[in-house]
Structure formats: structure tokens, C-alpha cells
Amino acid sequence: MPILSKPRWALPESAATPERLFRERRSLIKAAGLGAIGAIAAAPAAQAGLFDRLLGTDGPKADDEIDPTADLYPAPRNDAYAVMRPISKEELVTTYNNFYEFGSHKRIFNAAQQLSLRPWTVKIDGMVENEQTLDIDTLIRGMSLEERVYRHRCVEAWSMVVPWTGFPMADLVKLAAPLSGARYVRMETFLDPEVASGQRQSWYPWPYVEGLTIEEATNPLTFLVTGAYGKPMEEQNGAPLRLATPWKYGFKSIKSLVRFTFTDEMPSSFWMDIAGSEYGFYANVNPEVPHPRWSQASEQPLGSEERIPTLLYNGYADEVAGLYTGMENQRIYF
């Protein structure tokens, strides 16, 4: 992940046209060894649908229509969470992704369509009164969904602004009813190497794991996301359930969640296990604390050619700075 050499999104808007996506699908077809079809690929873009079918996918929006919770969208927007920046283009947010389960590059949106979103269960266990395994649709329908526009700041120094739909994580914590000794929540992504080619790369410590303190998990800003842009979320963005902690670097926003474990021990995480000297537990955004290998002073919004200054706690200091008072000597910024 966190190696930013030549940002592909630092291209003009025109580079993200459907035509460009079409060309990328063509190269995917070739990569899949379908050389003969590659010859047809010289045909006009009108044929894009044909190639989509050959690939067994209709692109990023393939299965919105079969989502059993689709009727819940769009959810009412909560205007308490506004951002003084333009919302990122949906076609960028759904085609430029970090999701190592499907590859360690940004163009995983086609591969991610392989992820089957139903049936999907979410397990709540550990130090709780109510251990349970919930069907995702029961969970989502049991919550009151709202839309919030959030910033997202990747540790690689690109950023985006996304209208997420979801519910406060505090509501899930309430459902779990943690025991008084529980201090952290450990979260886990699905594990299925047959579907996720990245998970066949055994040098990574799969499954992807992240953690929060209970205080962080119950902060009103901490959001469990089920949708984006007024629809159920796409696989590549972490469907059917992902975390959004917008004051932290993006790798904390763990995707495609299957498990929440309440514990009295600070959990390690996927990136802490890979490179603990570069990625810590708290990972709060701070422009003054550089990554060991690059500056965090500024960032490049997706689809923009101009860099903008990065803000302390990614602009959410009012909401979250209080969580860290008295912790100045700890590694809270990476």
C-alpha cells in the first residue's frame, strides 16, 4: 500500500472517462489470456458491454439491483457532517481503490466484483454480554441509516470526499453490550483466498485486521458504512460493511467486515504486523508528523491536480482531539 511513487490519479479529469475504463478492461481481457477476444477489442467503445459480459462483470455497478437493502437508499443526509470541499467524482472513488485482498495496486474494481455479498454474516464476540452472529440484512435494517459527507485521507497522501451512508458504530457497540473490562474493538475483514487473489499471497498476515479503543468506537464521528453516493456500496469500496474514521489515515477504515471482537488488549493490525515502525495503532492524521518515508504536510484530492494542505485530525479536531488529551507522549499520529 503505502508506497506512493507516481500517482495515477494525478491525471487530468479526461483521463477517467469511460473510454479510459474501456481500454483498461481491454488490457484486463488480455491479461486474462483471452488473446483472441483482444482482437475484437479494437472495435468501438459501443461494444464495451460485450466485453463486460465476457469478463463476467458489468463494471463497478454490476449488482446494485440485487442488493436486498437497496430500498433503504438514498438515506436522509445528516447536515451536521458537512465538508468545505467538493465531493469527489463517484467514478474516481469506485475505480481508484486500496483493497489489498484484490491486489496491491489501485485498479482492483473489476477483481473485487468476485466478492459475493450475500449471504454475509457479522460476528460479535469477546468481552460482551451479547455474543451474536448477525445476518447483514438484519443488522442493516435494525439500524437507522443516514448519509454523511466525510473526508478520507490515505496515508499515501491522496484524499477524497465521499457521501457515505451508514450508522454510528456506537449503535453496534450498544448491541454488543461490552463488559466493563473491554477496552478495545478488534475488527476483521473476510478471508476467502479463492475469491480474493491477494489473500493467496501468503506473506501478508491475512485477514486484514484493525482496531479502535472503545472511546474511539463510540465517538459520534465513527461510522459503519453500508452505502455511498445514495446507493448500496460497491464491493471495491468495502461492501457490505466498512468502517469510516475520517480523522485517521485511510488504512484504519477496514473494509468488508465480518467480525467485531471486544477485548482488554490493544489489538495489533494488518499494517502494524507488516511494518510496525511505519504504521501504528492510532494513526491520527497530523500534517506535522511525517511518515518515515514521506511528508504528510499536504495531500492530493482525487481528480485534482493541485495539492492542498493537510489538516490536524484531517479537519476533525473539534470532534476528536479530546480523545487524546494526556496522550501527547504516545505514538498517536502514525
Ligand SMILES: Nc1nc2c(c(=O)[nH]1)N[C@H]1C(S)=C(S)[C@@H](COP(=O)(O)O)O[C@H]1N2
Ligand atoms: N480489508 C481492507 N480494508 C482496507 C484496505 C485494504 O487493503 N483491505 N485498504 C485501506 C486503505 S489504505 C484505504 S486508503 C482505504 C481505501 O478505501 P477506498 O478504496 O474506498 O478509497 O481502505 C482501507 N481499508
Ligand SMILES: [Mo]
Ligand atoms: Mo490508504
